[in-house]
Amino acid sequence: MQSIFNHLRACHDRSLAELKAYLAIPSISSDPTRASDVEQCARHTAQLLNAAGIVDAEVRKTAGHPVVTGSWLQAPGKPTLLIYGHYDVQPVDPLELWEHNPFEAHIQDDTIIARGSADDKGQLFMHLKVVEAFLKVRGRLPVNVKFIIEGEEEISSPSLPQFLRDHKEWLKSDVVVISDTSMWAPGVPAITVGLRGLSFLEIEVTGPARDLHSGEFGGAVANPAEILARLLAQVKDDQGRIQIPGFYDKVRDLSPVERAEIARVPFNEKAYRDELGVQALWGEAGYSPLERAWIRPTFEINGMWSGFTGVGAKTVLPAKAYAKVSTRLVPNQNPNEIAGLVEEFFNQRAPRTVLVKVKCHAGGLPFEAPLNSPYMTAAREALREAFNYEPLLIRAGGSIPIVAEFKNILGIDTLLLGFCLQNCRAHAPNENMYLPSFFTGMESLALMLEKLGS
Numbered sequence: 001m002q003s004i005f006n007h008l009r010a011c012h013d014r015s016l017a018e019l020k021a022y023l024a025i026p027s028i029s030s031d032p033t034r035a036s037d038v039e040q041c042a043r044h045t046a047q048l049l050n051a052a053g054i055v056d057a058e059v060r061k062t063a064g065h066p067v068v069t070g071s072w073l074q075a076p077g078k079p080t081l082l083i084y085g086h087y088d089v090q091p092v093d094p095l096e097l098w099e100h101n102p103f104e105a106h107i108q109d110d111t112i113i114a115r116g117s118a119d120d121k122g123q124l125f126m127h128l129k130v131v132e133a134f135l136k137v138r139g140r141l142p143v144n145v146k147f148i149i150e151g152e153e154e155i156s157s158p159s160l161p162q163f164l165r166d167h168k169e170w171l172k173s174d175v176v177v178i179s180d181t182s183m184w185a186p187g188v189p190a191i192t193v194g195l196r197g198l199s200f201l202e203i204e205v206t207g208p209a210r211d212l213h214s215g216e217f218g219g220a221v222a223n224p225a226e227i228l229a230r231l232l233a234q235v236k237d238d239q240g241r242i243q244i245p246g247f248y249d250k251v252r253d254l255s256p257v258e259r260a261e262i263a264r265v266p267f268n269e270k271a272y273r274d275e276l277g278v279q280a281l282w283g284e285a286g287y288s289p290l291e292r293a294w295i296r297p298t299f300e301i302n303g304m305w306s307g308f309t310g311v312g313a314k315t316v317l318p319a320k321a322y323a324k325v326s327t328r329l330v331p332n333q334n335p336n337e338i339a340g341l342v343e344e345f346f347n348q349r350a351p352r353t354v355l356v357k358v359k360c361h362a363g364g365l366p367f368e369a370p371l372n373s374p375y376m377t378a379a380r381e382a383l384r385e386a387f388n389y390e391p392l393l394i395r396a397g398g399s400i401p402i403v404a405e406f407k408n409i410l411g412i413d414t415l416l417l418g419f420c421l422q423n424c425r426a427h428a429p430n431e432n433m434y435l436p437s438f439f440t441g442m443e444s445l446a447l448m449l450e451k452l453g454s
Helices: 002-010 012-023 032-052 121-137 160-166 224-233 256-263 269-276 289-294 335-349 374-387 401-410 435-453
Strands: 058-060 067-072 080-086 106-108 111-113 144-150 175-178 190-195 197-206 298-306 320-329 355-364 392-396 414-417 432-434
Touching: 002 012, 002 121, 002 435, 012 032, 012 111, 012 121, 032 058, 032 067, 032 121, 080 121, 080 401, 111 435, 121 144, 121 435, 160 401, 175 401, 190 374, 197 224, 197 335, 197 401, 224 298, 224 320, 256 289, 256 392, 289 392, 320 335, 335 355, 374 414, 374 435, 401 414, 414 435, 432 435
Parallel strands: 080 144, 080 175, 175 414, 190 392
Antiparallel strands: 058 067, 067 144, 106 111, 111 432, 190 414, 197 320, 197 355, 298 320
8 A cells, every 4th residue: 555655645736736726616506607617617527537547537417517427347346436526616705704715725734725625626536536546556446436426516416316316227336435524623533424314494374464563453463473483482391302292203212332432522512612602502401412413303493584673663563474494303204204293283283363384495314324334344444544543433413415315216325434624614714624634534545445445
């Protein structure tokens, strides 16, 4: 492996120059005016694959932005890795909070700062450089690889599930590898082994046919804003436990081993509180802060609005009230089933004086990685050797819906190997990638390929 490491290290400057050119393309998938930039970035991604030695790199059309694919399949009898990434990025607003142009990468204090540096061009680029190193030094890879790189991840991947179904045969692999998550801290590698699912809902409460004068009608007509507030207040008890019947029916308790892995994470509660600007933490009784955020289901109010909220006074009794809520789900919970339980809960408790409607806007299944697979073992060993630190097995409170789609459509489990830091500012101004993690991460990926092919 030393020759591979030597090649990667000798190419540090060239790799950074190439990464800067990649980051310079403003591939904002949510902005229709940037459609040509997204197309350009897809072509550039294919060129990077070609430069790495992937000769069949191709830009494929979808109903939305293109998908880039490529493969190297000359290791008969060895595992096949499906490497996923995305070349699209988030918008850059508010622009005034950026210290430099977000699409002109700037290096400061061992950190490269630019939109996409962490999420996900920088992390995807690491895999391309590792493949290139093997093919240039040895002329072959230890395993087979396929790439699937999309341009719609930042808009919830609307075209990718159909692409997976349409190309299911070509995409057959043993495991998906994704680098779009984070390490725990500098020098402390981590594998994300669980993601919560999501059910995102909007609740509408309707009372009178029109807004009413609160003086003339207040006290005689039910106020939808008040009714909605009362209904939402019934969702949790004072210990943080959700009161929706059936909500916990399919939630499994974690084993002592799994809870011990979470307890091993060096979590500093005071630093956590200080960063968030809160005096104390709160949540479901009987669980640690990390357990509440990672492995317990939640019900959160994301927004509420009703009536008059402008400057000054307008004494109105509103005709309607609204709330947007999200439930984060854990393994065995189904977003559609949970949406149905939420709808039933609100309808059963609403008085006859109002009409309640619950709409489900988005959903995603939870994910849990097998801890004893040969791919997990190889990843843990590779990270340990490269970083000289036993990798943590962490979970994420958020959701990556496409991970569940890989399992449901292709039947493949996923390895989530992230290399950006927790404070990388993904989706925010001054997004960044810590370069020591970037370069050591490449060596760990190379080690993992070697171990899987041995």
